[in-house]
Amino acid sequence: MAHQIDLLGKLEAGQSTLLIAPTGAGKTLAGFLPSLVELDARGRRKPGKAGPRSVHTLYISPLKALAVDIARNLEAPVSEMALDVRLETRTGDTPSHKRQRQKINPPDILLTTPEQIALLLSDPTAADLFAGLRTIILDELHALVTSKRGDLLALGLARLRRLAPNLRTIGLSATVANPDELRAYLVEQPDPKLRALAELVEIKGGAQPDVAILHSEDRIPWSGHSARYALTEIYQLIKAHRVTLLFVNTRSQAEAVFQDLWRINDDTLPIALHHGSLDVGQRRKVETAMASSALRAVVATSSLDMGIDWGDIDLVVNIGAPKGASRLAQRIGRANHRMDEPSKAVLVPANRFEVLECQAALTASLHGDQDTPPLRKGALDVLTQHLLGLACSAPLDPDATFDEIRSCQTYRQLTRGQFDRALDFVATGGYALRAYDRYAKLKAGPDGLLRIANPKIAQQYRLNVGTIVEAPMLKVRLIRSKAAGRRAPIGRGGRMLGEIEEWFVEQLNLGDTFIFGGEVVRFEGLRENEAFVSRSKADTPMIPSYMGGKFPLSTYLAASVRHILATKALWPDLPEQVRDWLKLQDQNSRLPEENGLLVETFPRSNKHYLVCYPFEGRLAHQTLGMLLTKRLERLGARPMGFVANDYALAIWGLGDLSLSFQTERISLDELFDEDILGDDLDAWLAGSSLMKRTFRNCAVISGLIERRHPGKEKNGRQVTVSSDLIYDVLRAHEPGHLLLEATWNDAAEGLLDISRLGELLARIKGRITHTPLTRVSPLAVPILLEIGREPIYGEAMDSLLEEAADDLVIEATGQ
């Protein structure tokens, strides 16, 4: 194909290149072509003569399954063409004797993951192993660079470039919003002022995808995420296609859709379920069945988002909100893994706001617009991990290492001060109180180079490598019910159904029912790290486990939704019910302006409500809700709680907010002023569990807290407790510590989305419209319906305890 020749030309000239192509363009194989040509031209080795002790080509993918899959696909052409090329995979599953052998006698082509690269680079043999490295292929680069794994890989690339100065990189990526960032990621940045870029080969998609929004005869719900109203239509779609892939946003949504489909599956079509917390064996079974076309449909979460070819899918159904234009484009691309045929997709909004979001995503899809997030700034906790790895491999020269790290795009803005503090953190914990100098992990020799103090440190590093910190999980085992009044103790054993987050189990009471693995189960008890459940006859679970979309609404789609709302000329594209809903809003209240903020206040059953519509995603809304309630409390407005979704935020309380705003006792402009991100935020962060969770991740990645290991497992709960205590002590005594800085950076982009909240506050400044109402507005109904479904925030922990304790008094005194 033309692009393969184009790419080959660029690579033969030794140029690093970014290849952007839609799925199915054969880009992965294209990436290997130059290497195969070069390895073949090297000529045949004489029998008996040892091969070179260096890897020639590295292939790095975010998924180990993908590395294994590619190796399999590559072996066929290699053996067909009788090339004298050895290729091997190396993942967490590779047996240790094979890993040892790979270090002594490396293959020509090694297919692996970012974590394995970090491990190899920390080994004393790294310099020899990679001295002859010519090519690095980075697959699914757009997905890799969005997380801390991308930071770790960027640092690894910088080291590899130093070990093998002649190497070239090939990035393979889906279409992204800003290709230049990926081009910069791929090459060394020698000049601090000038951004160096890799070459670019871009292949436009063949056929325009055929995307439509499902128009149901039934009423589109005001809120909720189940899309149950459209179930019959979805089932008809499955029947009308060969293989359908149904994407949903969360695990519990997958469970619900799967169960609902089977309830109406009168033709007993083979429909399967695939999500990240199912047992691995079960997932593999589904994947194999999918590849051999034994299934008609699979309900999946993002666990199936990436790369691997699961066979002949002719329809993608996206249930719920797409959340991002690029995310949707990649999901749609899973249908028809061939260039010349259009991918076919149907979007199923689960509620009225999602109709608007789907409409925005549809428009983006037609225009080919992208909203992939901008390139990350390298994380400091990842840097500390990398520095220790470098010191384990060879004596570390601080000056040269600083230059090396600054030469990658991700860490270009790193200051020498930050770098020195990171090194100090690795050596002694980096505390202002120099208490641990004598226990330092890195010691400077007379040559000024830093060496690890003892070999045990390298061992510790190897156990701790990587940037993925699992949430504490519990195994779910199926046992027989105790409900029949038996009081027997829970036995060992029982079939493993999969794993579930600990926080979810924490909110269950014995006997509660919820959906797991496609069936309604009853919670029977907890023992160490296992949750026991039994089959339940109940039709509907008692505990709705939906926690909202995992991914917040992208900034791009949010802006499009605001645009649709504000532009009546676009409304004819919307379903009639949704149009009527918006017209009613226009009559009864008003429509949100595109760049302003609409604030409605109204009384309802003895409480006063404030509802605003920032459209900035639920993470930013949660943070805003937390801050606003604090502020309202201080102003005497007596707020009681709040609830947030992707589009709106509702706060309720006892004080008459309409009156307060109208009499200007409370100024809306001041309430939403940017200074809310100052002291108020700081005060709240002190006790925020979100912040503590973020800190725990940083503490694990940086090695301050040891990771859990199979065998000598430290309970996830124990880790949480001690990291919380460390956080408290550190905040009180050294608030400027490197790890708190890293935690803050994470929180700003992650769970708290502070950066987006900041942009919002700046955007709406002077453009806040207050509309006092006598009753709830049409637009406010969805968010009010979420009360009781979404977790409600705003109560301090101590007041909860107080209430619980007071209940006891009432109970005891019989009042």
Place this chain on the structure above:
Amino acid sequence: MNLLPKHMREFMVVPVCHDIQVNGQTIGLHESGILWWPDESTIIIADLHFEKGSSYATRGQMLPPYDTIATLEKLAGVMDAFDPARVICLGDSFHDKEGSDRLPATYRAMLATLQLNREWIWVTGNHDPLPPVRLCGETVDEVTIGGLTFRHEPSEDPARSAGEICGHLHPAAKVRRYGRAIRRACFVTDGTRLILPAFGALTGGLNVMDDAFSPLFEKRRFSAFLLGDNRLYPFTASRLVSD
């Protein structure tokens, strides 16, 4: 009062206690996690775990070196508020055998100041089986005063449980409300014996529903007093949940 940062507020101790009876003696539980025995003008503290951070650092895990000062500051607040004639530390006062030797000079001086004009009793614990070095005070394995026995580890022998005041287990309790779980360090007692929460800054907690507590208290026949910001929250065992 709320103008002070939270960690400063903790040191402003108000000497108001929650009085309970243990083995016929009236003693006061305080939200700082200490026990106040007014009849004997005695304060009892469990599991200080001084120098836990440096203990980890010797093994390559660089926990913040501020745990000792954090614990000392909190302790100083308690001393100011109660001004006791006697202090009993219920063992594990230092995180390891060398802990008292590692104690930095400034902290040693601070501790010595708190000990001035007071009878100070170090009960030994499994972490610190020997008397602390270069520090005042009497070291004992256990001590009985006026019907109460102070030892580190609770005894599983029921005959020895009456009037037993101990630490070691770092009790914590969990309550559920509106789907949210709240877990706090706590006192736990059945009226016969009492176990104190750990006082040290970097000490975690063990849920009182854990098996470790079952030989000590009859099932559902005990109460936990959860430590709050400025009061204690009492709960009977039936209201508590396991982790």
